[in-house]
Amino acid sequence: MAKSKKKEKKKFKISLNLVLLIQLAIMLALTIFITNTVSKRTKENAESHMAMTTEERSQVVLNYIELLERQLSDYSRARQVTDLMNKVYDEANGQSSDELTSDVKDMSVEELTKIAQKFTQEFGGSIPSCEGLWMGTWDTIVLTHSHSQESIGMQTRKDSAKLEELQNQLLAKGTGVYNAGIIPSPATGQQIVSMYKAIYNENGKAIGLVGLGIRTDGLIATLNDISGANKDMNNEKNKQKYGNSELKDANYLMLHSIDSTYLFVPDSEKINKEVEVPELKSLCEEYGNNNKEDEGLVTYKVNGNEYVSSYVYIPKYNWLFLVSAEQKDVYALTNGMRMFLIVFSAILVALTVVFFFINKRQEKINQKLVSTIAKNSQTRQSLNTAMFKDVLTNANNRVSFAMDMENSDVSAQKPCYFMMFNILGFSEINTRFGNDAGDRLLVRTVETLTEVFPGRNVYRTGSDEFVVMIPSEGGQPAPDQVMNDVNTAFRQLMVPEKIENQGAIYPKYKIAVIRRSGPADTSVVSALKEMTNVRGEATYGMIDYREM
Structure with a gap:
């Protein structure tokens, strides 16, 4: 009889151990599933946020350039510009100035130049970060200049091949603006956005051109005014506002896909130099002279640090615009959530084992176990709410x-x-x-x-x-x-x-x-x-x- 009772107790003991093993296996499976799911979602969200940020900033770049092109077009249509241009062309070619109004026809080139120079200075002065706004003959002899009186009378394209190349580009654009892209300024060496537009007379003959150079520090300042990348985190206000952002230490990069050169880069000494990072250079080679918009994500290493960049390709100018940050910053929330869930699940499993054995003898501890499980459930619910709800308004995030x-x-x-x-x-x-x-x-x-x-x-x-x-x-x-x-x-x-x-x-x-x-x-x-x-x-x- 006693032996029979011992066997029953042994079977019961084996049964409890089996239940414990099954329970532990289920908890382990749930831990792995929840950790992978949350990590995947937070990583996708981080990449999506980075892609949205890059897309928004690239649109700012495009809007900025298009605004400059419209300003140059407005300047080219001004009467002060067209009157002088027609007068200079007609006198140089022995033609009558029938297209000019009577009051302008009787004025000399010097008088019209004085009027146009004043207008050029006022118009150029109204454009932020303007390095120079000017008008010139079809042979690029400067007639007026907003910021450099010394340039008046000089020919900007003395090399016949370069002059012909510029003229062909202008004729190909017709009445549109030819954007030469981001280049070092021939006058100051500063990085500028350079653009030109041809001026035509009433017979459709190209009689001159206007040009505009804008320092890129104005564009960079515009980008930096937007929240996110390139913020000075030594500034206390910026630190409080953006300190928790995964893009707080991010930087802008802009590459020329055809030349594989840097246009924007934190290290100013690399500007207009060849891209040395293999992954970024391959990206330039991939797009080259492609005429289709595209976007994506690229990872690379610099000095042992791993970076992830979201990029947008701008085919109109063959530019690759990137927002780049260290992987540990971009995926900080992902790694934090993964570690939290692993630790949390490990603690939960440990507590389950401990309370399981204690529960066999003490009902009071069993009640505490139930209470603990309820609290853990509430914690998971609070975590879910924190992930998908806005705490202040209770709206979805x-x-x-x-x-x-x-x-x-x-x-x-x-x-x-x-x-x-x-x-x-x-x-x-x-x-x-x-x-x-x-x-x-x-x-x-x-x-x-x-x-x-x-x-x-x-x-x-x-x-x-x-x-x-x-x-x-x-x-x-x-x-x-x-x-x-x-x-x-x-x-x-x-x-x-x-x-x-x-x-x-x-x-x-x-x-x-x-x-x-x-x-x-x-x-x-x-x-x-x-x-x-x-x-x-x-x-x-x-x-x-x-x-x-």
Whole structure:
């Protein structure tokens, strides 16, 4: 009888050990799965954020260059320029100046030059970082110059081959601007953006040209004014604002794909010199004179440090624009989350083993174990909330938006509306009324959007911007209904927010709506940002709407 009881106890003991092994195996499997899943998501989010940052900055570069080209075109059309150019050409070729007005026809070249020189100085002085704005004959003899009186009368292209090359480029561009790219200035040696435009008479004959040189430090300053890369982290304000950003120590690089040379690089001594990093040089060779826009990610090593760069190829100028940072910074959140989950899971497994053996004899400890498991469950739930929710407004965050975009089913049959509400002048509101007032405005914005768009996903995709996602099917909701709801939300958001002893906040917004009929991803946010930046402050009943 006693032997029988011992056997039963032994079987029971073996059974408990087996349960423990199974439990430990399950916990280990869950640990590996959760760690890999979270690490993958955070890594993808980091790369996506870096790609969005690079795309935004490359667009700033393009907008900057296009603005300069428009300014040069405006200058070339000015009467002070065309009158002098026609007068000089007609006198040089023994032609009558019938195309000129009577008051100008009677003026001498010297008088017209004086007028044009004054206009050139004023126009060039109004262009930030301008190294020189000038006009000259078709043989590049300088007639006026905004910053260098000594250059007047000089020929900038004395070499006949170089002169012919420039003239051919200008004729090929017709009435457009020929952008010579980023080059060292022949006059000062400084790095400049150089561009030219031909001037034609009424018979379509090229009679002269205008030129513009802009120091690239103006473009770099414009890029540095945007949050993110290239910030001076010795500045206390920047340190507080961007200290936790994975791009706080990032840098801009810009390469010329044909020449494989640096255009922008932190080490100024490398500017206009050949790229020496093998991976970046291969990237230049890959794109070369390619005429198709592209973007991607590249990793490389410099002095033993591993870097990751998100790049955008700009075929119009054969430029590769990169935002580059050390891998340990870019994937800091990924590595941190992985370590946290490993440690957390290891502790959880250890606690499970300890409490399992104690639980066999003491019911009180068993209750503590249940309580511990409940707390751990709550911790996991809090972690999930911290990952996918904005703590202040309880709106979905950027990570949640990126994941929802991956799982979204958007097509021509099931289009989706995306609308952005961007608080205008939010930093000034914080400065004037305090951060608490700014926080209340953010919370009120989410509450209003949730109320007007019940059951719809509201995301906080930036410090002062929110995106609402509305799927549709079978034509419902219709665009008119959506725009009516947007205007309703706008009207409610414009209600002043009273601040005790400080007056009231009169909020303003930038708003844009996109109806997407194809696969959607996080680039929708960039498109919405671009629309709001172009339109500026929203006007009731005139919200910007676009179908993509």
